[in-house]
Amino acid sequence: MVFEMMNSNLTNEPISKPKTGLLGPYRLDVDGIGSAVRRRGPGTYVLGYQDFHSTFFVNYVGRSDRDLAADLKSRIGSDILFKYVLYSTPLEAFVKQCELFHSFHPRANVLHPTRLDGTNWRCPSCGSK
Numbered sequence: 491m492v493f494e495m496m497n498s499n500l501t502n503e504p505i506s507k508p509k510t511g512l513l514g515p516y517r518l519d520v521d522g523i524g525s526a527v528r529r530r531g532p533g534t535y536v537l538g539y540q541d542f543h544s545t546f547f548v549n550y551v552g553r554s555d556r557d558l559a560a561d562l563k564s565r566i567g568s569d570i571l572f573k574y575v576l577y578s579t580p581l582e583a584f585v586k587q588c589e590l591f592h593s594f595h596p597r598a599n600v601l602h603p604t605r606l607d608g609t610n611w612r613c614p615s616c617g618s619k
């Protein structure tokens with residue numbers, strides 16, 4: 491597992507694990523999305539579940555270039571919970587998506603995140619485009 495491979499940090503977390511830096515978790519359903527995401531815009535999200543110690547396990551990391559809530563709604567049924575962050579530009583959402591992809595290696599992400607068509611973005615972690 492990823493968690494055991496990470497260096498310990500200085501917080502009082504019970505076990506050492508990477509942090510997503512996202513808001514949530516919230517339930518991945520219409521009400522959960524509607525009450526959590528109140529603004530239309532680009533964003534980054536993870537899907538996953540929580541164990542009894544409130545440790546969140548990331549199954550998938552995604553991004554929306556225009557409307558995060560709409561993208562999350564299209565994922566309803568694929569997982570239990572989500573976390574998210576909204577940005578003002580799709581590039582910021584892409585950078586965060588790449589960071590989470592490399593930190594968590596989510597099992598449902600077969601391919602590296604792809605840049606928005608018509609841009610020359612590169613992953614800040616590995617240089618992939």
Ligand SMILES: [Zn+2]
Pocket residue numbers: 588592602613614615616617618
């Ligand atoms: Zn990369």
